[in-house]
Structure formats: structure tokens, C-alpha cells
Amino acid sequence: MKQGGNTTSRLYGYTFDECGNYIINEPEADAVRLIFKLYLEGKTMKEIITELKIKGYKSATGKDTFPLNSLKDILTNEKYAGDMLLQKTTVIDVGSRRSKKNLTKPKYYVSNNHEPIIKKEDFLKVQEIRKERDRKYNKNHNVSKNHKYHNYIYSDIAKRFYRTKINHRNTKYEVKLLEMLDSNGNRILEAKNIYYKQVDKAIEEATKALIKDLRYLKDTFNQELNNKIKDSNLLLQIENTTNIINNLKDELKTVKVSSIDAGLKDNLKSKLNEDLAIANADLIKLKYLKLMRYDYEKNVPILIKKLRDLSNIEDVCFKDIFKFVIAKSRENLILCIHLSNRNIADVNLDEEIDNESLYRGSFLYKQSRVLLDTVWSIIVL
Template structure:
């Protein structure tokens, strides 16, 4: 009698199979970039993102890993694309297998950095699929295709920039006008200067008051008292605007061309021109002020700048500027230094208005208080690292239930199903063909409206209540912090909302919304995941500071 011997043969490729034998789903992310907010409003950005999300979630072998959207960022350089860099970081953590994007031009137009990113993604085992070109980074001919495509796009950008520069240079050589907008003047179709008498009277007053020794703030108040408006229709001129007017030779009828120059072709970065010739055109147009008045003003500006000279090589520490948002002032705090260059030098934050006046109701906050707040919050969140993810998921569930968005989506989905059923029954009804046509048109209109509404709800759910991509990044930072690694706490607490000096909300940004789109006042209703207090003493100030960590 034979004895059966059974030998287990292991699968040759276990990468696609989980330990329990189920198929492992690919983690699929979406990357989108729009160059301007205008494009974002006009285009089908919501449709694009929602369509990709539907494509991912309807594929049984895929799992959604998040949407990454950069607004108003050029494709010629990846350095300033925060969401792109966040996507790369998530890929390095092994949380992305596939990236879907509209086209290569949306992904990159810089051959060097573009190829570098794509090569790194491929080394990480991440595939990038480009919809428009119908090509993937896994295709054997992709490297050649990308190098040709990106080179053409980069050369096109360089040629376009060069053509613009050439036309400007030719115009400047001929003494032509390159200005299209200037307070005190309008321009005809040929670019000729035409004095706007109302604005010109404001310009004359600015120069007159400055010669009389008035400060810039006093000039601004005088303009307001006399009812003068800015070029954009605002009631108050800014100090920067007054400074530019006082320094502009065009008000004396002359014109200095090529004051600034582009630092690199293909970018919009400009700097004061120190390497190229300038062109000074005398008596180019009708002046608003005399040349002598302009000359006298420049002499005063020079004497004042010498008196209040600041060493440009000495950098001022501003790490918390534009980081703490004041609910009272509805602006971000700016850095202020007291007792500069002395042993008592101290840095603090203040809220200033457009004319550099301090908003007194928004009390100053010392840098050391922010340091202590971040340290306190970081210590507490590291202590709770085992439950942080659970707490965040609970807070998200609370948010979603409170918003009722899932119920709205289900309601809208049910309505669409009912409308489709009604459309299907029209053909079998006994009504006339004209009546059928009319009823069909009405139902189709309702169906289109319902689909549009569902699209908006899904987009809102995706952008506001979907945290998949950012939770792993947060947990990675917290583990680094726990292991005593060097971590910038501002990468964990992305901004602070100050309800008052002693009432601070530390925000962890996990949603897919751009921070600029978030109404920060509304976020204070969010349930905190951690909170605490500490006593802060600075000279005569003694306050108990309350802090809370919220998810936005």
C-alpha cells in the first residue's frame, strides 16, 4: 500500500497576496496641478479629481491613497510644489504603488528634476500613469519619450521667454514704453502716457507733503482725509505704494527701463538689475511733477536711508512670522524685535494692518511662549502616540456625522437611481411620443442636476473628510520625534490659530484642502484631540496659556 506524501509548493510571487490569502490591493494616488486659481475655477478640476477617485474606488484591485493638488505652481520646478513633495515622501514610506495624473506637462516640465523624480519613483516600485499621453513609466520606451517630450516643453518655455525678452529689449533700445499700469496715468492703445488729473493731484500732494517733512503715515492719513483712492479703489494707500511713487522717475516725465531682470529663463523670478544695461529716456511724456521736485525728494530719501541704514547681511530670525493666525486681527502675526543688538534683545509677534499700524486688540505674543506651546503639545502627543491615530479617526467620524455629508450622498445617489428608473419606464408608457419626449427632457435635466450635486458632495467628502495620505506622514514625524530625531515641530503643527494671546489652537493639517481655502474661524468648532495648559512668565506678563490640538 502506497503512502501519499504531500509537498507544499509556495507561490513564486507573494507580493500581490496578503498573509490571509486575499489579493493585496495597489495603493493608488492622484496628482493634479493647476497653474492659476482662475484656471481652477474655470476648468473641471472638481470633475477631474472626482473622476479619478471614482476610477480608483471602482477598481477591485485598487485602494485610494489620496489626492495631491498644487495650486498656482509652475511645472518648471518641483522645489515649491508642496503637495508634489508630500506625495514623494509618502511614496518613500511605501504607501503608494500607482500615481494617476492628467499629463506629463502637469507632472513636470523640467527635464532634470522631472526625470530625477520619476527615476526615484520607479526605484521605489511606483508606477506613474499619464492619461493624456496614454503612457506609463513602466513602459520600456518611456525614458526616451519623456526626455524628448520634456526637452521640447522646456525649450518651448525658454524660447517664449526669450522672445518676450527680445521684444522688450528692442522696445527699450528704441525708448519705447514697457509700462501698462501706473497711478496718475492711463495709456492709449499705442502705450502713450495720458495724465489722469484726479490721481495726478494725489501724486502732487504726496511729493508736496514729503518735501514738507511729513512721515509716510501722515501722508497716508492726508490722502484718506481728502478722499483719494488707490489704483484698486481702496481707501488707504499702503506705505509700500507711497514709497514706490516717491521713487518713480516717471512722474517727472522720464523713464528708466530694465530696472529689474529675470534671474533665470523659464521662471518669473526677478531681481534688481546689476548685470544688464539700463535705458534712461528723458522727457518721454508729460510730467506730473517738475524734475526739481523729484530731485529734491530723492535727496531727502537718500539722507533718511543713510540715517536709518540697516546691515543687509544681518538676517532677522522670523521663524514664526506667518505661522500664528490672529482671529482678532484676521491676519497672520509678524515678527518684531525689541532691544535689538543688546543683551536684552527679545523677539515677539504682533499683528499689523496694511499701513503697518499695530492692531492693539490682538495682543503681542512672545517667541518663547510659542516655543513652550509647541514643546508642551509635542511632549503630550508623543506620550499618546499609540492612541493618536485612533483619536484622529474618531474625530473624523464625529466631523462626518456632524456634517451629515454621507446621508446627503446616499440621498443623492438614491434620487439618481430613481430618476434612471423613471427614464427606463418612459418607453413602456402609453403616453404620446411628444409627451414622452417632454417628460424625458425634464427627467434628463433633473438627472444632470442631481449628478452635478453628487459630484460636488463627493468632491467635498474627498477634499475635506479624507485623511488617508496625511495620517502616515504624521505618524512618521511623530515616530521620529519619539526617537529623539531632529524634527521641525511646524511640520507637525502646521499653523497656530490665536483666539487670544493665552488661547491657542495648534492645527494639524490632514485634509486635502489648501490652507488658503480653509475658513480658520470655523475650524475652532473642531473637537480637540489633546489639550493642556502651562504658566508663562515674561517680565511683567504672567498668564496661564491654554492650548488645544485640532485637526483641519
């Protein structure tokens, strides 16, 4: 399914008419609004569940206490903001009602598909708060300082991520570095070792460059985005597809009022409707691509705020600023800022490596008898 409409048999806060149109169920919608309001106020999930119970709201299954997973589903469901992400799941086998998470087929985002229960800006704020909470949890529980760059530096030579290695562990000569191993655990000698402190220095210098240019950062990103869109010919493709749709609609109108043979008319209408459906699907794909790949509107202000809030360069959580580092060689490091709306898992680093560099710099890094003339640059994913 590639057009808007209802693909859900049951959704807390809504009912559906015989045509599948969304109708707000006000008693349940009040609970949804309260859930988002409390979350935006900084309440924990446990506190929200307690508040819902005190106010007498029941879950979708009629329980007095909302399950934690139900709360998470509500807070992450774009339908409450009036939008729809199509093909989130896929059927396991024909004739079965069982489904699984869709990891292979394209997904389509339909904006303003139906009447929202909450404001879109509130939905987006909640998603940012969720990400921030997850980041803090991961920072406190899962991230080891000894392995912070593990699976973070991508080698353009080996086409895989570097692994952490610690030489002379727990001695005054300890050195943390990154080495490249193949699937059998053997060294890939062409991808030379990179030192942790070398990456630290690159991230520090790159972050300082962004902070120094903070006043003009939005303009810099917008210019880079405009160049990307121009090079992609995406706007031209959208315009051409829109023209095709309009021409097909005009042809369809002409055929409908024509006096040609009824059988021929039906065949022509069927063919034109089929072509129109294909063109509409193509237009949805192109607009979705533009939204996912060529729209920084939401993420640029978030990045600028993170940079502005840094009181000390030591406070930087590097993965909040640079999602990955691509090593063209051990002396050429590309720091990647993720500003598009794409899921990071959908980003192909091999395709992004030649993106325009927004900032560049260099420094000498010395480790024992090794002197590395290191060049760093910043690109946007």
C-alpha cells in the same frame, strides 16, 4: 465639465480615440514609468533627464532632452494614476483657446477614470517625496530663525496674521515677539503681543502630548473624523442624492417604454435627463467634499511616522506637525494639524476655530514682569 472623460488634447504617454477615451501609448508610457521609478529611487531631476537621454526616450515635442518643466508636469499629473482633476484651468475669454489657472471655480476629482500607467500608491509616494524635498529646500534657503512665526499665528480677534517684531535687537536683552498691525502698519491693541518663546513652549508641550499618545493616535483622529462626518450630515446627503438618482433612472426607464404621445415623451425624457445630470453633479460634489474634507487615510500615517522618527524634541520641524496656530487671545493658543486632503489655501481658519479639541494643556510663561497663564489645544483641519 463635471463628469469623467478626456478634456486634454495631448498627453504624453496617451493617445485618444474618436470618443476621447484614453489609450496608452506604450513607447511613451515606458518613459513615464521610468521617470516615476527613478524619482522613487531618489534620483534628482537632472539625473532622470540624463538617464532618459541615454536610453533614447524623446520628449513630447521630439527633443532628445526632456525639459525640466515637462518632467515636473509628468510627476504631478494625476492622470498617470488613472484619475482626473477637472477644471484645473479656466478659459480667459469665450472663443479663445487661452486659459489660466482656476482659482475661483470648484474643482472635481474623478477616481479611476481611465487605465493608469503607474500605480496610484507610487503616484502618492512621489507627491510626498516632492513635498519633503521642497520642505528641506525651504528650510535650508528661505526660513529665517528670527522670523519663523511670521505670518504663522492667526489672530481670532484681528482676523489676520501676526508679524514678527524684535526688541533690543543684537543685545543680551533681545526679545522676539509677535505684534498685530493693521493694513496701514498701525498696532491693533486688542490683539496683544505674543512672545516667540511662549509659542515655542506651546509647540513643545503639544508635540510631547502627541508622542506620548502615539499608540492611540490613529484611533483618536478617526474618532474625531467620525464626529465631524456625523455633525455634517454628509453621509445622509450622499445617501439622499443617490436615492434621487436611482428614482430618476427608474422614471426614465418607465417613460421610455410608455405608450404616451411621442412629443410628450421626448419632453419628459429631456426633463428627467436634465434633472439626472444635476443630481449626478451634486453627488460628485458631495463625494469630492468627503474626499477632500473628511478623509485622513493618507495623511495620518505620514504624521505618525514624522512623530515616531523624532529622536529629540529639538529636532521637530514645527510646520510639519502644526500648519498654523490660532490665537483666540495671547493666552489661548490653538495648534492646527492639517490632515484633510484640502489645499491649505482653501481652509478658512475662522470656520475651523470651534473644531473639537483633541488635546489640551497649560503652562505659566514669564517675560520680565509679565506672567501669562497660557492654555494650548490641538485641533484638526
